[in-house]
Amino acid sequence: VSPAVSPAVPPRHMDSLLDILDALESPARGGSPGILGRGLGVCGTPGCRAVLGEPPGSPERPPGVTAAQWQLLTELLRHHPATPERGSVLAPDGSTVALAPLLAGIEVGLRSGGSGRPLPSLDPPLDPLLAVTIAEVLGTSFLLAGDSNATALGPDGCWDDVENPQNYTWRGPPSLVPDPVAIGAMDGVVLGARLARGPLPVAELLRGYYGSGNGSEAGRAPSSYRRRDFGALVGRARLEQEVAAVLGLLRTLSPGSELLRDLGTAEVAEVARRAAREFSERYVECPAIVPRCLWGARPYRGTPAPLRPPLGSVFLHHSRDPARPCRSFGACARAMRDMQRFHQHGRGWDDIGY
Incomplete structure (x- = not known):
């Protein structure tokens, strides 16, 4: 008897998640991605549980979801907080998206709009949407970093294969x-x-926001403008206010009370101010930069000579090709690889000239 062969796990791409959501939200299934996500561990922090409630019991694989899809979904949502990369997918715009804050925000939005149980009133008052998405994790990260040189934001990373x-x-x-x-x-x-x-079906919402397919040329997806849109909804002052509010909530919850035990009101306010400032500078006010490893760059030929500041001058140069602008991550990554190939093999240069 031949041994059983495990089905191939779908790629960690937003399209794979959309396929699963289509199966969950079909009229015959009537599934709830929010409840399923929390059952798999999406909302595991004290502040998130205070807003959304304790998670339901561990779910079984829903009808219509294949074994391979279920394996992917559980790997994406049931991972240790210290390994957030296991809970992330590559979106069509080239960004890597952690699903836990995304799905938590979606559940708050649905319940705020009248779908499901009403959200609780908390003391101190806070915005539940910001609490479960960014305020709690941001405040906690800056609390743990303290005044040391430990980083409280970043880094980025790269996928083994963008396809x-x-x-x-x-x-x-x-x-x-x-x-x-x-x-x-x-x-x-x-x-x-x-x-x-x-209300809106979650699969429809995500497909409209991220687009679909890693090579679509239909136009830039709304997700490409997340920094602008988030900044319009949440200014730096409001983010600072909500980080301070959620830290106030954590004073009443374990283990947050231990982290905040020796901090006074002024010190908490300073943590919130620094967190909001640095987050806004990095993720709202600065444009996204795609690292070489993500668009699939070949190695530099030879040994690059590091620049030694101060520099006397800097030249900013852009490409002439492609003649038609690329409008998706897949198309732009291919254009970058084509230009690098031409410069290295056609012109004999050490690397892409831009």
Whole structure:
């Protein structure tokens, strides 16, 4: 008898998640992605549980979801908080999105819009959408970093294969708010605010926001404008206010009370101020930068000579090709690889000239 062969796990791409959500939300199934996600461990922090409640029991595989899809979903949602890369997917715009803050924000939006149980009133008052997406994890990260040199934000990372992403590798020691968590949180806020205005199937919402397919040329997806849209919804002052509010809530919850035991009101306010300032500078006010490893760059030929500041001058140069602008991550990554190939093999240069 031949041994059983495990089905191939789908790639860790947003399209794979959309396929699962389509099966969950079909009229015959009537599943709830929010409840399922929390049952698998999406909302595991004290502040998130205070807002959304204790998670339901561990769910079984729903009808219509294949064994391979269920394996992927459980791996994405049931992972240790210290390994957020295991809970992230590659989106069509080239960003890597942590699903936990995204799905938590979606559930808050649905319940704020009248779907499901009403959200509780908390003391101190706080915005539940910001609490479950970014305020708690941001405040906690800066609390733990303290005045040391420990990083409280970032880093980013790269996938092993952008066409079939399975493994994501950090480009430095991860904080509690690496780039995928920050991106998932911003998307959770933007989409949660949309759902608060009226219900929409989650698969339809995500497909409209991220687009579909890694090579679509239909135009830039709304997710490409997340920094602008998040900034319009949540200014720096409001983010600071909500981080301070959620830290006030954590004083009453374990283990947050231990972290905050020796901090006074002024010190907590300073943590919130620093967290909001640095998050806004990095993720709202600065543009996203795609690292070489993500678009699939070949290695530099030879040994590069590091620049030695101060520099006398800097030249900013852009490409002439492609003649038609690329409008998706897949198309832009291919264009970058084509230009690098031409410069290295056609012109004999050490690397791409831009």
